[in-house]
Amino acid sequence: MDHDRYDDAHIRAILREVKTVAMVGASPNNVRPSFFVLKYLLSKGYDVIPVNPGQAGREIGGVPAVASLAAIDRPVDMVDIFRNSQAAGGVVDEALALDPLPKVIWMQLGVRNEEAAARAEQRGVTVVMNRCPKIEYARLCGEIGWAGVSSGVVSSRKPTMAAGMQRFGLGKKTD
Amino acid sequence: MSESKPGFSTLSVHAGSAPDPATGARATPIYQTTSFAFEDADQAAALFGLQAFGNIYTRITNPTTAVLEARVAALEGGTAAVAVASGHAAQLGVFHTLMQSGDEFIASTKLYGGSINQFNHSFKSFGWNVRWADCDDIAAVEAAVTPKTKAIFIESLANPGGVVTDIAAIAAVAKKAGIPLIVDNTMATPYLCRPFEHGADIVVHSLTKFMGGHGNSMGGIIVDGGTFDWSASDKYPMLSQPRPEYQGMTIHETFGNFGFAIACRVLGLRDLGAAISPFNSFLLLTGIETLPLRMEKHCANAQKVAEYLKGHPKVEWVRFAGLPDDKYHALQKRYMPKGAGAVFTFGLKGGYEAGVKLVGAVNLFSHVANIGDTRSLIIHPASTTHRQLTDAQREAAGAGSQVVRLSIGIEDVEDIIADLDAALAEIG
Numbered sequence: 157m158d159h160d161r162y163d164d165a166h167i168r169a170i171l172r173e174v175k176t177v178a179m180v181g182a183s184p185n186n187v188r189p190s191f192f193v194l195k196y197l198l199s200k201g202y203d204v205i206p207v208n209p210g211q212a213g214r215e216i217g218g219v220p221a222v223a224s225l226a227a228i229d230r231p232v233d234m235v236d237i238f239r240n241s242q243a244a245g246g247v248v249d250e251a252l253a254l255d256p257l258p259k260v261i262w263m264q265l266g267v268r269n270e271e272a273a274a275r276a277e278q279r280g281v282t283v284v285m286n287r288c289p290k291i292e293y294a295r296l297c298g299e300i301g302w303a304g305v306s307s308g309v310v311s312s313r314k315p316t317m318a319a320g321m322q323r324f325g326l327g328k329k330t331d
Numbered sequence: 332m333s334e335s336k337p338g339f340s341t342l343s344v345h346a347g348s349a350p351d352p353a354t355g356a357r358a359t360p361i362y363q364t365t366s367f368a369f370e371d372a373d374q375a376a377a378l379f380g381l382q383a384f385g386n387i388y389t390r391i392t393n394p395t396t397a398v399l400e401a402r403v404a405a406l407e408g409g410t411a412a413v414a415v416a417s418g419h420a421a422q423l424g425v426f427h428t429l430m431q432s433g434d435e436f437i438a439s440t441k442l443y444g445g446s447i448n449q450f451n452h453s454f455k456s457f458g459w460n461v462r463w464a465d466c467d468d469i470a471a472v473e474a475a476v477t478p479k480t481k482a483i484f485i486e487s488l489a490n491p492g493g494v495v496t497d498i499a500a501i502a503a504v505a506k507k508a509g510i511p512l513i514v515d516n517t518m519a520t521p522y523l524c525r526p527f528e529h530g531a532d533i534v535v536h537s538l539t540k541f542m543g544g545h546g547n548s549m550g551g552i553i554v555d556g557g558t559f560d561w562s563a564s565d566k567y568p569m570l571s572q573p574r575p576e577y578q579g580m581t582i583h584e585t586f587g588n589f590g591f592a593i594a595c596r597v598l599g600l601r602d603l604g605a606a607i608s609p610f611n612s613f614l615l616l617t618g619i620e621t622l623p624l625r626m627e628k629h630c631a632n633a634q635k636v637a638e639y640l641k642g643h644p645k646v647e648w649v650r651f652a653g654l655p656d657d658k659y660h661a662l663q664k665r666y667m668p669k670g671a672g673a674v675f676t677f678g679l680k681g682g683y684e685a686g687v688k689l690v691g692a693v694n695l696f697s698h699v700a701n702i703g704d705t706r707s708l709i710i711h712p713a714s715t716t717h718r719q720l721t722d723a724q725r726e727a728a729g730a731g732s733q734v735v736r737l738s739i740g741i742e743d744v745e746d747i748i749a750d751l752d753a754a755l756a757e758i759g
Contacts, residue, residue: 163334187573187580192382199383265587288587299384301347302392304400304596305411305589310337312357314350321370322385324352 157277159268159285164309167292170260170282172326174233175203177289178225178258180247181238182206184216189288190238191217193264196290200318200325205232225250234260236289241269248272252279264288297324339406339522340623347401348616361613362394381577381585381597391601395609399616403542403552404592406521406619407534410557411592413600414550414612418517418537419449420605421551424595425513425533426482427603428569432458435479439466443490444716444728446515450484469500476508481566482533483510487526488518488672490702491712491729491736493650495662495671502530510566511559517541517703518674522626523667532559533591540703541673543618544625548611553595557588569594625705625741630670632747633739639748640677645685645755647733651675673739674702676729683732685758686711690735692754695746707740707747 177197183190194217197204205228206216212223222228225235225247235251235258237244244267251258252275261276263269263285273283294300295307298315302322316327337345348359367386369375377383386392396414404412415421430436438450440463450461464475466485483505485496498514505512511532516524520541526534536542538550561570561583570590573579576598583590600606630653637651652663653671663671679685689711690698696709700716710716712730725731739747 165334186380186382187578187585189585192585195377195382199377291587294384298349298352301401302384302386302394302397303411303589304392304397304404304413304592306346306401306404306409308405310341310345311349312345314355315352317352321368321374323370 157273157283159270159273159283162284162287164296167284167287168296168326170234170262170284171289171293171296174260176205176230176233177202177236178205178207178228178232178234178251179236179238180207180225182208182211182216182221183238184208184211184214184221189264193236193238193288193290194219196293199323200293225254228254231256232258234258234262236262236264237267238264239267241267244269245272248276252276252281257281260284262287262289265291293326297326299324342402342405343622344620346405347398359395359398359613359616361609362389363609364393365389381580381593389609390604390606391596393606393609393612395616396607396612399538399550399607399612399619400552402616402619403521403536403538404554406622407516407554408521408525408527408556409534409554411589412552412554413592413595414538414552414607414615415600416551416605416607417549418515418535418539418551419445420603421535421537421553422446422449422484422515423603423605424553424599425535426454426459427599428591428594429481429511429567430457430459431568433460433479434458434481435460435462435477436482436484437462437464437472437475437480438484439464439486439489439496441466441489441494441496441729442484442486443515443517446484446486466496466501469497469504472501473504473507476504476510480508480510482513483508484513484515486515486518487524488652488667490518491674491676493652493657493659493675495652495659495666497662498524498526498529498531498666505532506530509564518672519667520622520626522623523630523669523672527556527558529666532556538615539701541626541629542622542703543615544622544703544705545614545618546701546704546706548614548618550607550611550615553592555589555592555595557591559591561590569598574598626670626673628741629673629739632741632744633673633675633737634671635744636737636739636747636751637671637675637677640751643755645680645758647678647680649675649677674736676734676736678731678733679735679758680733681758683713686733686735687714688758689754690714692757693750694753695742695750696737696754702736702738704738705741707742707750708738710736712736 206221318325514526
C-alpha cells in the first residue's frame with residue numbers, strides 16, 4: 157500500500173463503510189483538534205467512542221469516554237489515533253488485540269508509523285496515515301469548499317444533502 | 332471520474348463548483364444574502380467555534396465567494412484561498428496576519444504604484460515597516476533581511492510590465508531567513524506563472540484585472556500555498572499561538588496546511604471587514620472560466636503589437652519581456668513560457684507632447700487607468716497618474732515624459748495595430 161497518496165475512491169469507501177470509531181487521544185478541551193474531529197464525526201452520524209485513560213467515565217463531546225480500546229463494549233470498525241508517531245505503534249498493537257479486529261486503523265495528520273502499519277496490514281487491516289478523517293470527509297462531500305479550501309475533487313455531480321442546515325453527506329455506494 | 336489530475340482549462344471551468352445541491356442550478360448561484368439560518372444552538376456553536384464547516388455571515392464566508400476561492404486556489408496549486416474586496420484588501424489581510432507593530436518586510440522596488448503607496452504610507456501607520464530592495468539584485472534582497480523581517484513581497488510580472496522577477500532566487504533568500512515569500516501574481520495570472528511551483532508560500536491577486544478579465548468587478552484574493560511551517564518559530568503568533576479570539580485555539584495546529592488562509596479569514600477578514608460582494612464573486616468566476624482562452628489571445632496580441640512598435644520609426648524603445656533582446660527575456664522564458672503578459676510600456680521619440688497627442692488620437696484604445704480588460708487600454712502616465720510628480724520622480728517611477736503604457740485586449744490584432752498606426756501617423 158502506497159501511504160504517500162491515497163485515491164479519493166479508497167478514502168470514500170472507508171468513510172462510507174465505517175460506522176463505529178474509537179478515537180484514541182480524544183481531548184475534552186473544546187479547542188483541541190481531536191475535539192473538533194470528534195464533534196464532526198458525531199455530526200455525520202458515526203458512533204464515536206473517545207479513548208482517554210485520564211477521562212474514563214467522563215463525557216467528551218457528550219459521549220462517555222473509556223480508558224482503553226480493550227474497555228470498549230462493542231465491535232469497532234475503525235481506530236483513529238491522535239497520538240504521536242512513536243506512541244501510535246503501541247496503539248496499533250492494542251487495536252490488533254481486539255476481537256473482532258477493526259477494519260481500519262487511521263493515524264491523524266502528522267502521524268506515521270511504517271512498522272506498525274506493516275503489522276496491521278499483515279493482519280488484513282486497512283491503514284491510513286497522515287490524514288484527518290474530518291478533512292477527508294469534508295473534502296469528499298464538498299463542505300470543505302465553504303471555507304475556500306481546494307477539495308481536489310472535480311465533478312459535475314450534485315452534492316448529497318443531509319438532514320438539517322448546511323450539511324452534506326457522502327451518499328450511497330452506487331453514487 | 333478517473334483520479335488523474337485535471338488540466339488547467341478543466342480547473343478554470345470546474346474547480347470548486349458543482350450543481351447547486353438545493354435546486355440543481357448548474358451555474359454557481361449568486362447567494363446575495365448577509366446571513367445563514369442556524370439549525371439549532373448546537374450547530375450555531377459548532378460554526379462559531381470553527382468546529383463545523385458552514386456559513387454564518389457573508390463578511391466571513393459566502394457560498395458564491397467560496398467557489399471563487401476554491402477555484403483560484405486550485406488554479407494556483409494552493410491549498411485554500413480567501414477572496415476580499417480588492418487586491419489592496421488582499422495585501423492588508425496578508426500583512427495583518429504576519430505582522431505586528433514594529434515588524435519589517437522587504438518589498439521589491441518594482442511594484443504597482445498603488446502597492447508602493449500602501450506600503451509607504453498606510454502600512455507605516457500600523458507600524459509595519461517596508462524595506463525596499465531591487466529584486467534584480469539578489470544580494471541586495473538578502474542584505475535587507477533583519478531579525479524583524481517577517482516576509483518578502485514581489486510581483487511575478489511587475490506592473491507596468493516588462494519586469495520578470497527571479498522567483499526561485501528570492502524564494503531561496505526567504506527560505507534561508509525562515510520567512511514566507513509573497514508573490515503578487517496579478518499581471519501573469521496562474522495561466523502564465525504558478526509561483527508556488529517556484530518556492531512562493533503566499534500568492535495574492537487583484538482579481539479586477541486579467542482574472543475577472545472584463546473590467547466590470549473589483550476583487551482580490553489571498554492564496555495559501557500550504558508550504559510554510561508557521562510553527563517552526565514564534566515569529567507568527569496569529570498562527571502558532573493560542574488565540575484569545577477563539578478561546579485559546581491554535582490555528583496552524585488545528586487547520587494544518589490551510590491554516591494561513593483560515594487565519595486571514597477568521598482573524599483578518601472577520602475583523603477588518605473588506606468582504607467581497609457575492610455578485611462580484613459571480614462575475615469574477617464567470618470571467619475565470621475563460622481565463623486560458625483570453626490569456627492566450629492577450630499574450631499573442633501583445634507580442635505582435637510589441638513587435639510592431641519596436642519597428643516603428645517614432646518609437647524609441649519598447650519594454651516587453653517577450654522581445655528576444657529584452658533584459659528580462661530569459662526570465663520570461665523560464666517563468667512564463669506561454670507568454671510575456673499583455674501590459675507593457677514604450678517610449679515615444681516625440682516626448683511629452685507626442686504622448687498627450689497619441690492618447691487623444693487613438694480610436695479603438697480606451698484612455699483609462701485600468702489594465703487586464705478585454706478591451707485594449709492606453710495611458711500616458713506623465714500627463715495623468717503621475718502628473719503631480721517632478722520630472723526626476725517620473726523618470727524613477729518608469730513614467731517619464733515619453734512613456735506610454737498599453738494593456739492589450741482580445742480584439743483582432745490587425746485592428747489594434749491599425750489604430751496605433753493611424754494615431755502614430757497623426758502625432759507628427
